Amino acid sequence: xxxxxxxxxxxxxxQGENCVLQxxxxxxxDNHLRWFKQDTGKGLVSLTVLVHENDKTSNGRYxxxxxxxxKHSTLHITATLLDDTATYICVVGDRGSALxxxxxxxxxxxxxxP
Amino acid sequence: xxxxxxxxxxxxxxxGGNVTLSCRQTNSHNYMYWYRQDTxxxxxxxxxxxxxxxxxxxxxxxxYKATRTTQEDFFLLLELASPSQTSLYFCASSPWxxxxxxxxxxxxxxxxxxx
Numbered sequence: 059x060x061x062x063x064x065x066x067x068x069x070x071x072x073q074g075e076n077c078v079l080q081x082x083x084x085x086x087x088d089n090h091l092r093w094f095k096q097d098t099g100k101g102l103v104s105l106t107v108l109v110h111e112n113d114k115t116s117n118g119r120y121x122x123x124x125x126x127x128x129k130h131s132t133l134h135i136t137a138t139l140l141d142d143t144a145t146y147i148c149v150v151g152d153r154g155s156a157l158x159x160x161x162x163x164x165x166x167x168x169x170x171x172p
Numbered sequence: 173x174x175x176x177x178x179x180x181x182x183x184x185x186x187x188g189g190n191v192t193l194s195c196r197q198t199n200s201h202n203y204m205y206w207y208r209q210d211t212x213x214x215x216x217x218x219x220x221x222x223x224x225x226x227x228x229x230x231x232x233x234x235x236y237k238a239t240r241t242t243q244e245d246f247f248l249l250l251e252l253a254s255p256s257q258t259s260l261y262f263c264a265s266s267p268w269x270x271x272x273x274x275x276x277x278x279x280x281x282x283x284x285x286x287x
Contacts, residue, residue, distance in 0.1 A: 060214070099280075101278030101280045101281055103278070104275060147215075162215040163214050164213055
């Protein structure tokens with residue numbers, strides 16, 4: 059059973075618009091949550107990590123929130139650029155140790171058009 | 173920035189063929205991982221290692237072997253490749269266990285096609 063669900067599956071926005079990507083999970087325990095960006099044909103690059111209940115992070119035009127009670131995270135991208143076209147992957151870590159596992163979502167494909 | 177290099181980037185083989193995917197990281201990270209990525213699925217862990225000579229089984233290990241020959245090098249072996257192993261394979265490394273808040277660094281992927 060998929061433990062990390064991302065929505066929408068795909069999204070098209072115009073350059074300059076804002077967008078919000080969602081991540082819902084059932085992983086227990088939920089030690090931390092990380093968002094990655096994956097350009098087409100490339101590896102995953104970390105954008106941000108959230109650890110605590112109601113954490114909020116900001117990394118340039120990317121900002122993220124985590125609600126551990128609801129097991130839900132959002133990734134906001136403001137003033138999108140063409141280079142934001144990529145797949146965004148939500149990953150939940152179930153322990154703060156090497157014994158834990160990372161649980162990957164299938165990703166949201168974002169396409170930014172001129 | 174940590175560097176993880178995979179080779180080959182693209183490989184085509186036939187059913188029953190023998191394939192080795194290579195991964196090298198140059199940052200003295202302890203942990204290295206092999207994942208496969210398939211459309212509609214999240215990345216799935218095949219094998220991982222926490223040091224030279226060590227090997228740990230991941231979540232989808234069937235049909236795969238792995239070997240960590242040095243701190244830097246981690247290999248994924250498919251001795252009798254099957255079409256179900258057609259996938260995009262990623263190697264990753266981490267200075268600690270990847271399941272803590274430590275950073276995880278990915279290679280650029282190896283696309284394998286089994287005909």
